[in-house]
Every structure is written in structure tokens, then in C-alpha cells.
Amino acid sequence: MRKIIAFLTIFIFASYAYGEFSLIKLGIDNNNTVLVTGGIQGDEPGGFMSANLLARGYEITSGSLYVVPNLNMPSIIKKSRGINGDMNRKFDTLSDKDPEKDIVEQIKSLVLQPNITMLINLHDGSGFYRPKYINKTMNPNRWGNIAIIDQATLEGVLYGNLEEIANKVVDKLNTKLLNTTHKYHLRNTHTSDGDKEMLKSLSYFAIKNGKAAYANEASKTLPVHERVYYHLIAVEEYLKIAGIEFKRKFELTPKGVKKALDEDLSMLVCGKFMFYSPKSRLGYIPLPSDAQIKLDCDNALVALTKNKNEYNIHYGNRIVTRFTPEFFEYSNLIDEIGISIDGNEPEFIKLGQKIMVKNSFKIIKKDGVRTNIIGYGTTREDESDIKMSKNMIKSRFSMDKSEQIYRVEFYEDSGLKDKFIGMILVEFAK
Ligand SMILES: [Zn+2]
Structure with a gap:
């Protein structure tokens, strides 16, 4: 179950304050x-x-x-x-x-x-x-x-x-x-x-x-x-x-x-986030529950701004996508995860990557880590060790307009409230 922490007072600043430009x-x-x-x-x-x-x-x-x-x-x-x-x-x-x-x-x-x-x-x-x-x-x-x-x-x-x-x-x-x-x-x-x-x-x-x-x-x-x-x-x-x-x-x-x-516009990489040809509106995105949010993008024209309860990701003059934040503490427990792609031997994939899949993928269970495949299942249970094909994931949860790219998030299981570790993207072949 997805839930929002509603009562935190968080001060958020646009990614660019005055006196900031990229050299x-x-x-x-x-x-x-x-x-x-x-x-x-x-x-x-x-x-x-x-x-x-x-x-x-x-x-x-x-x-x-x-x-x-x-x-x-x-x-x-x-x-x-x-x-x-x-x-x-x-x-x-x-x-x-x-x-x-x-x-x-x-x-x-x-x-x-x-x-x-x-x-x-x-x-x-x-x-x-x-x-x-x-x-x-x-x-x-x-x-x-x-x-x-x-x-x-x-x-x-x-x-x-x-x-x-x-x-x-x-x-x-x-x-x-x-x-x-x-x-x-x-x-x-x-x-x-x-x-x-x-x-x-x-x-x-x-x-x-x-x-x-x-x-x-x-x-x-x-x-x-x-x-x-x-x-x-x-x-x-x-x-x-x-x-x-x-x-x-x-x-x-x-x-x-x-x-x-x-x-350049189709692939925005911002710290733990990746946006590949994103849809104009994405669902919930885990943001750090720090006092100040900065999207550390590798692109000088990309910025994050807040608009009421939504966030906008800008690329130059354009708003590329909007999303609703869900706030988490961040964790760096792991930086890679074992994945079996199309039934092959598992390989380690660095978080923050996109993998290409023909038919199916399976996240290999890692102790202390909870896998959340966005658009699959409804409970807050670990979704590793499940052979996942495209028809098992609801297409409206895709990241991209052509509904081929899906998000897998990893959380540190830590009692009351999980901590967000990172994500990978899975792109299914057309
Ligand atoms: Zn001019």
C-alpha cells in the first residue's frame, strides 16, 4: 500500500536559487x-x-x-x-x-x-x-x-x-x-x-x-x-x-x-532517478525527506520546482513531467542487485540503470531489501523472486509514453518506515 506522510513540514527549494548557474x-x-x-x-x-x-x-x-x-x-x-x-x-x-x-x-x-x-x-x-x-x-x-x-x-x-x-x-x-x-x-x-x-x-x-x-x-x-x-x-x-x-x-x-x-531530452538522469521519455504525468516518486531537495541532474537545463502538492521537472522552457512526491529517508545499503533477465543466469546490475528485457525478468532476493515493482501487486510485500512479464504489470504505471518502461524500486526494510535505496528501469522490447 502506498501512503503519504501528510504531516511533515518540509521546506523545498527549486533546484536553482539565485546566484547559481552551471559552469x-x-x-x-x-x-x-x-x-x-x-x-x-x-x-x-x-x-x-x-x-x-x-x-x-x-x-x-x-x-x-x-x-x-x-x-x-x-x-x-x-x-x-x-x-x-x-x-x-x-x-x-x-x-x-x-x-x-x-x-x-x-x-x-x-x-x-x-x-x-x-x-x-x-x-x-x-x-x-x-x-x-x-x-x-x-x-x-x-x-x-x-x-x-x-x-x-x-x-x-x-x-x-x-x-x-x-x-x-x-x-x-x-x-x-x-x-x-x-x-x-x-x-x-x-x-x-x-x-x-x-x-x-x-x-x-x-x-x-x-x-x-x-x-x-x-x-x-x-x-x-x-x-x-x-x-x-x-x-x-x-x-x-x-x-x-x-x-x-x-x-x-x-x-x-x-x-x-x-x-538529450529523452534521457534525464538525476541522482537516483531516471526519466526516459517520461509521460506528462507520473505517479508517486520517492523523494528524500531532507529539509532541502535538490535534483542532482547531469544536465544544466533540468530543474525541479514545486507547484502546490506536485513537482515539475523542467527541461529549459518546457515542463517535461509532473509527479507527486512520496517522502522517504534515503539509504545506500546496496548499489547493485542480482537480476535474471529472460531466464538467464542472474547478473549484478548497478542501481540507476535501465535494462532491456525480451519476455521476463526476476529480481533475486536480497536480505534486508524489499523490491517494489511499480504497477504489480497491491500489497506492500516484497516482489523479488517472481518471474515478471509485461502482462503482469499494469501499463498505466509505465514511465514512458509508449508504455514499455517500468520502474523497480528497492527499499531497506527497517521496521516502521522503509528507506528508499534506489531504482532500476526495465524496458520491454516491442
Ligand atoms: Zn538575447
């Missing part, structure tokens, strides 16, 4: 490190999904690359440009009372690290920039598909030939256009000549402090995977100019990017 370091640290950022505005998925895919889908084989995919995670979660105003206008002066003061200071000190020699900010802009008015979506007031610099050169600074470098990137992008209307342009905002808005931006903060800074904009008119396609072509060109070598784990085509993004 992912790739390659081997050196004094020629490129920093790529996304998500300074929460409603620009092309930028933050590109940065995230850069962090997750590339291997740096020579040189040093830092990636921050989620500069403004609270706004990403809310799909808002900025829940406390535009963060990219907070890099000149900022009141101590601003709720984003801490995070802005952290970003500034990251950019000022002596090893950072180039900053690339990724953004999504509206329409397609054209130097002369053509129509509503193509004109000088549009920001889509441009490389942006604040000035032509930054004297005496590595990669300070800003215009020359950005033009190389624009030329490269224009050899890879999916449609001629997507044509890239260079836009020099001449910020120091009095562009009041850009004076407050992160790029100009870098320029003022003697760091080469570039921004790449992809058009909000394009589907996200095409924005990511253009962003990554630009980033790769900047990396080449900075002498950083890489291997990519997917094909840099719109199709290849879409596949890589879909795969």
Missing part, C-alpha cells in the same frame, strides 16, 4: 580559454540549447572551453525574458537591492578570470536583420541572424580584431544557409559612441575590461533546432580561430541537431 569546463585548462554563454534571457532557447549541446555533445581534444548554458535559470524555467528585468542590462551599474546582484557579480568575475580570452554570447533575435528596410521581418530593427560586435577593434587584446574575426564567422555561416533569406550579417553596435542599452550589456562589460567579446544571434522565426544549427556553426568557427580542437558526437545538419536535442 562546464571542457578540455584542459589553459590561458587561452573561450567562454560560451547562453540563457542570459530566459526566452531564447536557441541560445541556451546550443550552449547545452555544446557542453554535452562535444569533446575538446586540444585547448580549453568553458560553457555556461543557463546564466538565468529562474527565467528559463518561467520562459520569461527576465523575471526581474533584463539581466543583460545589469552589467554597468546595479543596485545592491537587485535580486540578481549576486549572480551578475559572479558572471563578471568569471569573465574577468585571466585565462578567459574570448567571450561568445548566444542569443535569439526577432526576424532577420537587413541593413535596409525590406519588409516587417527583414529590416534594420531586426536582430535575427547576425554576428554582433561593440566596436571594430580592441587594441592590444588577443582576438581584438573583432570586425575581422566576426566577418570570418559571418562568411562561414553564409556558406551553410538553409535558405537564402537566412543570410547572416555583421552588426557593429558602436556601443561606446553612446548606445545606451548596449553599454549595460555583458559583452560591453567584457570589452571595457579588455576581453574580446562576440555575440551570435539566431532568428526567433526559425524552429529551435535550426537556430541551434546556426549557433553551433558560428561557435565552431570561433573555436577554430582560437585554435581549439574538438570532436562532435552528432552531425551538424538540421536533422542531426534535432536528433541530438531529442535524445
